[in-house]
Amino acid sequence: MAQRLVFVDVDGTLVNHNQEVPDSAQEALAAAAAAGHQLVLCTGRSKPEVYPALLDLGFRGLVGSNGAYGEMDGAAIFDDRMPENDVAELASWFDSNRTACFWTTPDAVYSVHDFIDLFRPSDGVSEPTAAGDWTAYLRQIGPYVRTGVPKTANKVTFFLSAGLGARLADARERFGSRFCIVSGSMPQELGETGELTALGMDKSVGLKKMAARLGFAPDDTVALGDSANDIEMLRSAGTGIAMGNGTPEAKEVADWVTAPIDDDGLALAFEQLGLTHA
Template sequence: MTRLVFLDVDGTLIDHSQRVPASAQEAVRAAVDAGHVLMLCTGRAIPEIYPDIWDLGFTGIVASNGAYVRLGADVLTDVRLDAAQVAEVSGVLDDLGAHYVWQSPDAMHPSAGFAQAFTELAALTGGQWDRYLDYIADYTREGLPESSSKCTFTVPSATGHDLSDVTGALAGAYTVFAGSISTGAGVSGELVANGVSKGAGLARVVAHLGADVADTIAVGDSANDLPMLAAAGTSIAMGNGTPEAKAAASWVTSRIDEDGLARAFAHAALI
């Protein structure tokens, strides 16, 4: 039976060194060879997906937490915040002393503070993020975009603010998830338009293909994966996942560095 599989990227498919573990590479290729349809389902935008990830055989992507969905060459969803919304959110984040980056299918617009913090993080982690910084360089633009799929931000602890200050200032006008990647001490978050989520992206792909949601499998590890885990027929959390992700899943595999994805695929009878 053909299954439709949705995979988170950070902490699920790629590890802290920005690489796909060998066991995960083998598992993905084996599942594709077995006839299953594999989709990336990530908070990352298209400019943040390394070519060697695509080379594993993914059919499409639910990107930017569901704001952009592409199946093959067909774009199924492309929800953008407009220039006025981008300016509003940026103003709130600036007032709170946050660092942020606007992510779209074709460009990345980091604030000066975000770019500097990420460069410092790469140095502090022994170059683990150098690959990421090098890859997105060609897509990086200055200033605010005219439209954007998503905003990722970090509120440094030194500001005295937290995620509730961001959501409070925006008064429910947007959907905010706790972030899984931080550029340093503090809290991080991810912001998209209301109604956008990985779960909604999964549902869009299922509807387009005329598939049965019971035949879908989702694997993730963090807050933005919760809607995806809830929407899938079978949900699996990584052993390195958050307590909330583990509680939301029907099964918990081992950590990413302990062959977690390969074990998840074996459990789901994909390989």
């Protein structure tokens, strides 16, 4: 079959809630790479949040921070950031609402109002706010965590606690006309999460830049994802596949839906597409 450029989301698509990659997914990725297809991680995570072992599964490229950063063969090829004045304005509003924030760049991550504590059990025993086992994630980002707010940033993820009053709708009303805001995946009873990038910035932007650089026609691109930040990528790819564990909105825009991540969803999708055969 013709060579394909395949974009794979990380959380909920490649990596499950316990930060594990199913064996079947690892095997499918290796087979697809051996068959000559080009693989690109396409994630909301920044580069410091991406486990190096993931790139070793056959991925040639990385699109991070919801399309704002990209690299190929380990070298940066684009790095689109919100400017200093925008970051300062956003940081002021978040601070006025005591909003836990996580600003990201290709070199560091900045935790404000204890954002990373959402991934830790509050007493060392109970479940963290973010569902799953995030031990590996905390270990990965540890060397890159900084305090304060960066001058420029690719993306900011924020958590609006139900007890503090501000809602995601308030952020959208204030900033939605000037920035791209998508909902996150924290349990809704505890609050709401959002992911904010520059206006017009989403994963489809990175997909198109990568495809153009590597000489792939849009019809020869494939995307797999599961959540709000994957929607534009699924729409833009020649074939968009939603995971069975995905949100209703992601499934609605996808060309078809595969099984959930822990039921070999990625491997089954690759098999159906014929990506695992030379």
